[in-house]
Amino acid sequence: MWSEAVLGLVFALFLLVIWRKRSLTLAATVSAGVLGTLVYTWTGWLGTAALLTFFVSSTALSRLNKQEKEQRDSWQVGANGGPMLMFAALFSAVSWEGFLAAAVGAAAASNADTWASEVGRRFGDRPFHVRSRKRIENGFSGAVSGAGTLGAFGGAFLVGGSAYFISSEMNDFMLIAVSIAGVCGCFIDTFLGAYAERLNRCSVCGSYTEDEVHHGRKTIHASGISWMTNNAVNALSSFGGGMVVIVLYIISFFSF
Ligand SMILES: [Zn+2]
Numbered sequence: 737m738w739s740e741a742v743l744g745l746v747f748a749l750f751l752l753v754i755w756r757k758r759s760l761t762l763a764a765t766v767s768a769g770v771l772g773t774l775v776y777t778w779t780g781w782l783g784t785a786a787l788l789t790f791f792v793s794s795t796a797l798s799r800l801n802k803q804e805k806e807q808r809d810s811w812q813v814g815a816n817g818g819p820m821l822m823f824a825a826l827f828s829a830v831s832w833e834g835f836l837a838a839a840v841g842a843a844a845a846s847n848a849d850t851w852a853s854e855v856g857r858r859f860g861d862r863p864f865h866v867r868s869r870k871r872i873e874n875g876f877s878g879a880v881s882g883a884g885t886l887g888a889f890g891g892a893f894l895v896g897g898s899a900y901f902i903s904s905e906m907n908d909f910m911l912i913a914v915s916i917a918g919v920c921g922c923f924i925d926t927f928l929g930a931y932a933e934r935l936n937r938c939s940v941c942g943s944y945t946e947d948e949v950h951h952g953r954k955t956i957h958a959s960g961i962s963w964m965t966n967n968a969v970n971a972l973s974s975f976g977g978g979m980v981v982i983v984l985y986i987i988s989f990f991s992f
Pocket residue numbers: 938939940941942943950951
């Protein structure tokens with residue numbers, strides 16, 4: 737009871753700081769609060785540790801890189817946290833460990849994505865685009881770099897590792913499955929980014945961007961599937977991370 741009150745207070749203070757630092761819009765801060773509360777209710781400390789690790793480490797890394805990005809909105813919170821929430825709800829409904837691990841795997845995939853792009857941006861060379869097979873500028877989806885891939889491994893393992901450290905429910909198999917899934921989720925993101933993601937063109941400066949608004953004007957659909965926005969790519973790769981965990985559980989069920 738006391739530990740829950742302390743956890744709730746720390747989480748609320750953390751959200752307050754995030755909001756004051758303008759990392760999240762007000763609505764997104766509230767969404768993150770609801771997300772955290774539901775994940776705690778459905779998965780306990782294990783899922784909460786994974787979610788907080790994703791939240792804190794990805795926010796800190798983006799801050800360190802001093803990206804003058806716009807505030808994250810509720811859609812972005814939902815895209816990154818929605819798949820985890822879905823697996824957490826399934827776990828609370830049927831108590832199958834695979835769904836609990838999948839929830840952590842979804843968070844690991846989201847974290848691996850963020851870490852790959854932030855670490856790649858900071859330490860990597862110009863990344864290699866998987867479709868055009870050319871080196872491109874930093875900041876676009878669909879490209880890989882050595883530093884970014886190491887970042888993906890680090891980000892995925894950190895989420896699994898913190899859950900492992902916090903909760904005795906997290907066993908060795910879960911840790912391995914979650915780490916593999918996180919990295920797979922990051923590669924799903926890269927391939928969707930290269931082959932399917934919507935790319936827009938700015939009608940003012942003519943440059944290509946994933947943003948809906950550039951130079952104060954609404955951008956024009958240039959390539960990719962029209963509904964495959966950056967949020968859709970993030971949600972699908974996080975969901976993919978969870979599904980990889982489930983597949984690994986099914987394989988292990990038949991092989992032991
Ligand atoms: Zn522009």
